[in-house]
Amino acid sequence: MQRNGVRAIVANSRPNEGTRSLAQSPGTRQAGVTVVPFVRLYRNRADYTSWFRDESIFDMVQAELARGTAAGPYRGLGEFHLYESANANGAVARKLMALSEEKELAVLAHVDDAAIDLLMANTPSNRIRHLDQPTLAVLRRNHERLPHVAGRSSARGRAPHCVGQRRSAVRREAALTSQKR
Numbered sequence: 001m002q003r004n005g006v007r008a009i010v011a012n013s014r015p016n017e018g019t020r021s022l023a024q025s026p027g028t029r030q031a032g033v034t035v036v037p038f039v040r041l042y043r044n045r046a047d048y049t050s051w052f053r054d055e056s057i058f059d060m061v062q063a064e065l066a067r068g069t070a071a072g073p074y075r076g077l078g079e080f081h082l083y084e085s086a087n088a089n090g091a092v093a094r095k096l097m098a099l100s101e102e103k104e105l106a107v108l109a110h111v112d113d114a115a116i117d118l119l120m121a122n123t124p125s126n127r128i129r130h131l132d133q134p135t136l137a138v139l140r141r142n143h144e145r146l147p148h149v150a151g152r153s154s155a156r157g158r159a160p161h162c163v164g165q166r167r168s169a170v171r172r173e174a175a176l177t178s179q180k181r
Contacts, residue, residue: 001031008034010108012079014042016064024070038076038108039064041096048081052090061096065103076100078108085111088118097122113141 001009013019016039022028023035039061041051051057065074077100082088088111100107101123109119 001033006033008036010036010038010076012038012040012108014040014044014047016040016060020067020069035069035071036076037069037071037074038078038106039074041077041080049083051080052082052087052093054092058092058095058099061099074105076106076108078106080109082109082111082115085114085118088115088122093119094122 011019011022013022019035019037019040023037028035041057041061042048043057043060047054047057061077068074077096082093087093097107097119099105107119109115111119
C-alpha cells in the first residue's frame with residue numbers, strides 16, 4: 001500500500017470481525033494507512049437476499065456501531081446489495097436508512113436508480129451521502145440528478161468498456177465528479 005501511495009481505505013468484511021481485525025492490525029498502522037470502517041450488513045452469504053427484512057441484521061448493526069473499532073467509530077453502512085428495487089422498502093432497509101442519517105453514516109449501496117429513490121425516501125431529509133454506481137454513465141446521470149450524493153463507479157471489469165487502463169480512467173473521472181460538488 002505504501003508503494004502505491006494508499007493512505008486510507010474503506011474497510012468492510014463479512015463478518016464484521018475482519019474489519020475490526022484490520023483496524024487494530026499493527027501492520028496497518030506501520031504502513032501509515034487509515035482504516036475507515038463500515039458495518040457490512042451480512043453475516044453470511046444467505047444475508048445477501050434477506051437483510052432488508054431481517055430484524056436481527058438491524059440488531060447486529062446497532063451492536064457493531066456501539067462496539068466501534070480500534071480505528072474509531074464506524075463511518076458507514078455497507079456495502080450492501082438490493083437485487084430487486086422494491087426491497088429498498090423492506091422494514092429493516094427503512095430503519096437502516098433512518099439510522100444512517102441519524103448517525104451521519106455514509107451508505108455504500110450497490111443498487112439501481114429505482115432503489116436509490118426508495119432508499120432516499122426512507123431518510124428523514126431524503127438524502128444519502130454515497131452510492132456505488134455500476135457504470136460511469138449511471139454515476140454521471142445520478143450526479144446531475146442528485147448533486148448532494150457522492151458516488152463512484154464500481155465497473156471493475158464487469159462492463160466490457162471498463163477494463164485495464166480504461167478502468168483506471170473511469171475511477172479517476174468518477175472521483176473527480178464527486179469532488180466537484
